[in-house]
Amino acid sequence: MIKKNYFICIALLFSSFSSHIKAESVKPNINQTDVFAQNPKKNLAPIPLDSTKADNFIDIRGMGDSGMALTYRQPPSPDSNLGDGLPANFGVRLDRLDATGKSYRGDLSFLNWENVVGIRCNTFRGTSSRNSFTFVSHPENLAQAYERGFNLIGLANNHSWDCPRGENGLDGALMTASHMANLTQNLGANWLWHGVGKPQEKNVAVVQTMEIKGRSVRVAFASLYLGGACNNITCISDRDAILRSLRDAHADIRILSLHSWKDQTQQQLVNLGSSFIRQYNGDIVFGHGPHVWRPVTIVNKLSGKQGIMFQSLGNFIHPNLRARGQDMIGRVLIDADTFEIRQVQGIPLRVNSASATFEGSPNPSTIPxxxxxxxxxxxxxxxxxVSPHIRGVYVNLPY
Known part of the structure; x- marks a missing residue:
């Protein structure tokens, strides 16, 4: 009887201990409320387009070749109409694409502005022909863009020098820089623009502290053209200085805008973008120039982390760029605590010169x-x- 009671006691003790362990194992962790706890990194669900719903992320978006200019024409007034009967006004065109702005507006939103910025051009570069184009846009268009969330403006490209003699005798690049400085002051704009300016300005990245979702985030940004027209334009001769300045910047996020011209310079763009991420601790490359999309590439850093390169975003809103059917918004979601990329999204557009829409856009899976x-x-x-026609694809990092 004593032996039997002994085994009964042992069994009851073991049962009680097992129940206690089981109860502890299923007890919920009340601190497990962030998106990473609910979704393991590789299974992170697509982050909503509404940037305000991405509390744990810094939301960065990029669009390709943009502007509001007609070749070899004085910059159209924003209250005048283009050939399609709609205003030559970048803000109006953005509102027609998406009145909410949720498709293109992140915490940081990038444009490649492929125009000189000015009120008037006194001498255009070259002469008008089937293969020669010059673009000068009214500065009000960039004010409209800023008011709708665009705060990263790339200005170095093969149209930065389209007006050798502009207002007050300035060349196009310095005229652009002058108007950008005036816009910054008049708007009180907290944005980053780069790619034109005097020699001591154009070969150094700009760094700005941005208040993003209650956090102070230091952003370093530069815009570089892979061509040789370097008079007051950041170009290939500034390559090493720009890379070093981005690497050495006291910044949390490093972004480089690269513009190619021909097939040869597009390969240089890919090589330079890869080097920026791998060897100079870069995070994002926004490439443009071919007027169609090119592959999106994950690049491993020497640190073991990963960056992303959009080799070309294609076109965005620009009256003189014809429809090519391969244009996109590139979106990058960065962990707001570690500053590591966690998700990349591709969102196709249907662009026809100054009009952009999501209706009839390409299948997102065809983004290379x-x-x-x-x-x-x-x-x-x-x-x-947002528009019911908008579609997208995504990938989670690390990949």
Whole structure:
């Protein structure tokens, strides 16, 4: 009887201990409320387009070749109409694309502005022909863009020098820089623009502290043209100085805008972008120039982290760029605590000169990649309150 009671006691003790362990193992962790706890990094669901719903992320978006100019013409007034009967006003064109702005507006939103900025050009570069184009846009268009969230403006490209003699005898690049400085002051604009200016200005990255979702984030940005027209334009001769200045900047995020001209310079763009991320601790490359999209590439850093290169975003809103059918918005979601990239999204557009829409846009799975595979976005929450025609793809990092 004593032996039997002994085993009964042992059994009851073991049962009690097991129940206690089981109860402890299923007890919820009340601190487990962030998006990473709910979604392991590689299974992170598509982050909604509404940037205000991405509390744990710094939301960065990029668009390609943009402007509001007609070749070899004085800059159209924003209250005048283009040939399609709509205003030559970048803000109006953005509102027609998406009145909410949620498709293109991140915490940081990038444009490649492929125009000289000015009120008047007294001498255009070259002469008008089938293969020669010059673009000068009214500065009000960039004010409209800023008011809708565009705060990263790349100005170094093959049209930065389209007006050798502009207002007050300035060449196009310095005229652009002058208007950008005036806009910054008049708007009280907290933005980063780069790519034109005097020699001591154009070969140094700009760094700005941005207040993003209650955090102070230091952003370093530069814009570089892979061509040789270097008079007051950041170009290939400034390459090493720009890379060093981005690397050495006291910054949390480093972004480089690169513009190619021909096939040869597009390969240089890819090589330079890869080097920037791998060897100079870069985070994002926004490439443009071919007027169509090119592969999106994940680049491993020497540190073991990963950056992303959009070899070309294609076109955005620009009256003189014809429809090519391969244009996109590139979106990058960065962990707001570690500053590591966690998700990349590709969002196709249908662009026809100064008009852009999501209706009839290409299948997002056709956005090319180099070393990863997109996953389709099939979430109603992702596109909430935006056009029902918008579609996208995504990939999570590390990949």
């Amino acid at each position: 990649t180099n070393n990863f595979t997109w996953r389709p976005i099939n979430s109603p929450e992702w596109q909430e309150d």
